[in-house]
Amino acid sequence: MATNDLFNKDLNVINIGLSSFKENIEEAGAHAVQVDWKPPAELDKKILHILSENESYIKTQNKKCLEKILNGAPVLIDLKPAIDVIPGMKKNMILHAGPPITWDRMCGPMRGAIIGALKYEGLAKSQKEAETLAASEKIEYSPCHEHNTVGPMAGIVSPSMPVFVLKNETFGNYAYCTMNEGLGKVLRYGAYSDEVIEKLKWMETVLYLALKRAVKELGKVDLKNIIAQALHMGDEVHNRNRAATSLLYRTIAPAVIKTNEKDVAIKVLEFINGNDHFFLNLSMPACKVTLDAARNIEGSSVVVAMTRNGTDFGLQLSGTGNQWFVGQAPIPEALFFPGYTKDDANRDIGDSSITETNGLGGFAIASSPAIVQFVGGAAKDALNYSQEMYEITTGENNMYQIPALNFRGTPTGIDVIKVMEKGILPFIDTVATHKKRGVGILLAAESSRAD
């Protein structure tokens, strides 16, 4: 269409910004479409002033923080019962995903997982007994994150549960995570039937000991190496762990056989082979042990934890110690089973966003086009998602790479200032939820300003 023709045609207007413009056009008799867009949230002037006065200092401190993240060296060194090894763990304590929360504010899946844990610990025999106990002051709740621990979904850790013991070989700190239960009815989704407890008991009495022996035989398992390779093999090690689970399997199988009875070795290897998410419970603490070493760098605005408990979304920054910035957890945009909609969905839950915090998961989704296909979308979308993340991160990873971006390091070290400045908050840990995921951050930022 030539420009001159424009004035001889009916006007069709796309309005961006104030909707009053659209109304004026419509009053004049033309068609107008309103685009659902808002300019980036304006930051409080006081905050802007503080940020601009400290800009170069914050930059320096963020660089220090990133260095610590990049130099992290997570290795698996042992498995032990939670009560024996997790700092601050108590006999009457239950750890959970996300920021701090009390029983009365917990969502259904988290309560369900706690009921299961109390049955598993032998502290309650029925659902009712467990609920009464859980609501009493006899049980103490604490976030995994405050005990060098992470947990997927409900993230429940009770004292008898065996956990992986990870060490950051560069900085000497430790992190912990339970073993992945596999698919079907599992505690992490809030299931607490007898079959769930039975499986947890098998994991405690058979799987745990078998893997403990194998890890002892191997000395250690280099998780950074496995993650780096898995990114070259279609994993982003949050929602896809098929390659990483395979590489782990190859690494430990001979040691599992060597140190266990034949039937135990077979069952253990079949269990791992049957569950491609097995490595998730290692990629998560690998990120945790890496990020914990980057805490407490004064003035750093780098995120060292972001997580959800099914009710609240919370994040912690390197420069603000153990303070939680908390907002409402978003309801994920997801694929639902037939007959279910977003109305049936729980708010987002789990510590697994520790992977994004370390430049993996959604931040590395361009390494994992198969994930995009699963949630709907094209391989190009995955590239775009990952590329957007470079705009809110401090730097690029030195070991974790995205083949499809010519082996560029993954965007690493989320800078909360960049997130706030952008206004749009494209945080993702799954593609399906990436737009909503930002809501929590926005609220967190607002809660930060309110303090």
Added chain:
Amino acid sequence: MATNDLFNKDLNVINIGLSSFKENIEEAGAHAVQVDWKPPAELDKKILHILSENESYIKTQNKKCLEKILNGAPVLIDLKPAIDVIPGMKKNMILHAGPPITWDRMCGPMRGAIIGALKYEGLAKSQKEAETLAASEKIEYSPCHEHNTVGPMAGIVSPSMPVFVLKNETFGNYAYCTMNEGLGKVLRYGAYSDEVIEKLKWMETVLYLALKRAVKELGKVDLKNIIAQALHMGDEVHNRNRAATSLLYRTIAPAVIKTNEKDVAIKVLEFINGNDHFFLNLSMPACKVTLDAARNIEGSSVVVAMTRNGTDFGLQLSGTGNQWFVGQAPIPEALFFPGYTKDDANRDIGDSSITETNGLGGFAIASSPAIVQFVGGAAKDALNYSQEMYEITTGENNMYQIPALNFRGTPTGIDVIKVMEKGILPFIDTVATHKKRGVGILLAAESSRAD
């Protein structure tokens, strides 16, 4: 630069086509650069006439051929000694890679591998004894391809060697391949020292029996499924087989443990874990058993075998039965160890280009950006290489996909007419050699015209 300025400047000419133009320009005192380019080779008029008269018939037949390739269902069902199972195998026969060749025309690596095989069979004690025997009429040579078999590099198969037995479940045909020896000094590269023979003996007496028991326990192993998954995990299953080897490992490990002594199971699994190319000797016969079912479709110009023996390059078409079209094998453009150059290189060798013939390997290289990084190049180059291949193939694969191209099926079913028409011949089986690889096809096409 404005066009008017052109005539006030020194002329720098880039000449494409006849070099006499360039010479004229130089005589006139200007600079000229000659581009090394030739227009597409003109096809013999007789051939063009035949092709155009039969165009729609050939198209129909090629479609039939492609259907057979796409419906192939390669599974591993057993392992057996070559002499017991390979059709036409004899006690004094040695199978080799590539088209037919006699001892006197064989390259060094193939002769070396034959010396090793004769030692391994106990038919010769020294190199000299083996050479004398090999050159005599007592030993019969035959291409793997003529016995439903394929072999990487020298591709030597002698009667006692155990081979994988594959079945095409859709069409009922079989294919065979030896087990991969791993890295270091190996027969397939022409090594024949005692350690090479010792390893082959271990493979015959330990590895073979252990895997035979495991495969019997499993019933079968679905190779098409593993290959399809591996393409989503960074493999192209020719030069990169890390994911496929891992998936195979996970599939067979419990059965290996169940059916073998503990120390045997450990050694077998450690051997496979130590060699990411282990799956190559399954991806190759998986392609062979798929393509053999697509042979003998009258009028079809689809390539069902293309291969090198270190001296000659040969191909076979579906519509021309067992006829070989043979030309000189190219010398690969490759990375050389320090101190070595292309002058030291052997002409190309091996049946492994059966993977390209089935739409894998170089044809699926966009699935495997890590390979491109290894040989030098960008991830985008891999996309381009794979996309070029659609121009010379009959269709797209239904199971084998390229995630980076939005899960488009790999280019499958090389149509030799399209190759000839294009004049440029961008065949690849490794990126490094993709330019030279075409030479063999051109010669083959010319040999076809000469017949």
